[in-house]
Amino acid sequence: MPSAQTMQETISLILLIGTLLSLLLVLTGGGIYLYEYGGSPFMVPLQDNFHSMNFLGILKSAFSFTAFGFIQLGVLTLILTQVLRVGLLVWFYMRMQDYYFALISLLITVVLIISLIWQR
Amino acid sequence: MTILSFSIVLMIFSFLAGLLGALTGLGGGVIVIPVLVLLFKINIHYAMGASLISVIATSSGTSAAYLREGYTNLRIGMFLEIAAVLGAFLGASLISYVSQSFLSILFSFVLFISAYLTMNRHEETDSYQTSHPWALVLQLNSQYPSKGKLIDYNVQNVPLAFFIMSIAGGLSGLLGIGSGALKVLAMDQALRLPYKVATTTSNFMIGITAAVSAGIYLNQGYILPAIAFPVMIGVTFGSFFGAKILTRIHNRALRLIFSIAICFVGFEMLYKALTGGL
Numbered sequence: 001m002p003s004a005q006t007m008q009e010t011i012s013l014i015l016l017i018g019t020l021l022s023l024l025l026v027l028t029g030g031g032i033y034l035y036e037y038g039g040s041p042f043m044v045p046l047q048d049n050f051h052s053m054n055f056l057g058i059l060k061s062a063f064s065f066t067a068f069g070f071i072q073l074g075v076l077t078l079i080l081t082q083v084l085r086v087g088l089l090v091w092f093y094m095r096m097q098d099y100y101f102a103l104i105s106l107l108i109t110v111v112l113i114i115s116l117i118w119q120r
Numbered sequence: 121m122t123i124l125s126f127s128i129v130l131m132i133f134s135f136l137a138g139l140l141g142a143l144t145g146l147g148g149g150v151i152v153i154p155v156l157v158l159l160f161k162i163n164i165h166y167a168m169g170a171s172l173i174s175v176i177a178t179s180s181g182t183s184a185a186y187l188r189e190g191y192t193n194l195r196i197g198m199f200l201e202i203a204a205v206l207g208a209f210l211g212a213s214l215i216s217y218v219s220q221s222f223l224s225i226l227f228s229f230v231l232f233i234s235a236y237l238t239m240n241r242h243e244e245t246d247s248y249q250t251s252h253p254w255a256l257v258l259q260l261n262s263q264y265p266s267k268g269k270l271i272d273y274n275v276q277n278v279p280l281a282f283f284i285m286s287i288a289g290g291l292s293g294l295l296g297i298g299s300g301a302l303k304v305l306a307m308d309q310a311l312r313l314p315y316k317v318a319t320t321t322s323n324f325m326i327g328i329t330a331a332v333s334a335g336i337y338l339n340q341g342y343i344l345p346a347i348a349f350p351v352m353i354g355v356t357f358g359s360f361f362g363a364k365i366l367t368r369i370h371n372r373a374l375r376l377i378f379s380i381a382i383c384f385v386g387f388e389m390l391y392k393a394l395t396g397g398l
Binding site: 004027029119 | 183198327
């Protein structure tokens with residue numbers, strides 16, 4: 001059975017790796033973007049040009065390996081890190097036979113996943 | 121203005137926002153949104169989307185460090201997070217239905233409340249001998265390290281904290297912020313946790329709450345890469361830097377200046393919203 005300390009250290013490690021990876025992806029995307037378009041005039045996106053996307057669309061654009069794709073991938077990495085840390089808690093609490101908290105963590109994981117794939 | 125100069129200026133302002141956010145314990149969101157809206161004339165929806173990403177990055181990065189130090193109470197964090205994620209889900213689902221001026225007005229009130237809470241926080245620890253019945257059932261009582269030994273603490277009003285968390289979650293979803301000030305209030309004033317436990321546990325929760333909001337914002341196209349990347353990089357580095365120098369500066373004077381400043385920004389946003397300037 002894992003101890004509370006192992007649990008905290010594992011979650012801490014996941015958070016650190018996820019955040020650094022995400023920052024690296026966003027920095028890469030931002031760098032490419034500025035290299036390619038840095039000299040163009042900036043236009044403030046004033047209009048609320050609402051464009052609903054689905055999760056698959058976001059995933060597809062994220063893996064397009066364009067400047068915005070890398071940034072999008074960084075954003076997704078950051079959000080998925082949160083899903084992973086809560087999902088891991090479900091597993092840890094199950095192993096510790098703390099079923100109340102396994103259920104609580106599961107509920108939060110489900111809300112996180114729904115918010116990512118939910119379409120209006 | 122070229123894209124390069126816009127991105128650099130935005131990054132510098134976001135860095136300062138992250139730095140001030142870390143020094144005052146408010147988080148970058150409440151500062152970076154007014155900067156984007158008032159200074160750069162960016163649509164508040166996009167400003168909130170960019171802010172959310174920086175909030176998650178900052179919270180995750182600092183939580184990683186706090187978790188190792190043993191202050192964070194994971195059980196309290198997860199239990200209260202139920203209310204926060206449901207609130208955030210509801211709040212974020214509503215943003216495309218409410219007007220920008222409504223959001224700006226609500227935001228300015230959050231700024232006033234944040235200024236008040238920043239000035240009125242008490243950091244001394246009261247010790248309680250009894251705990252709330254819910255705290256016993258859920259085993260929320262714990263210990264925290266202080267001066268080389270572990271000190272026990274008893275958790276107080278759990279239902280009240282749960283209720284405040286749902287409001288904090290709703291505001292996080294509606295306004296694209298971490299709602300750190302309100303989360304700390306719930307744990308400090310309702311649960312009566314030691315201050316360091318309250319702030320680190322709040323920090324642990326913010327990333328999860330903001331991720332729920334960010335998922336919905338992302339699906340609605342409110343997270344624009346061109347705006348999100350300078351903000352995320354600036355705020356994240358600013359808050360890490362701020363957390364490093366935190367112990368070396370006089371916090372109280374800074375909090376006073378900061379409270380006055382965000383009240384000023386709050387009035388500016390309120391005025392612009394009411395006169396149709398946004």
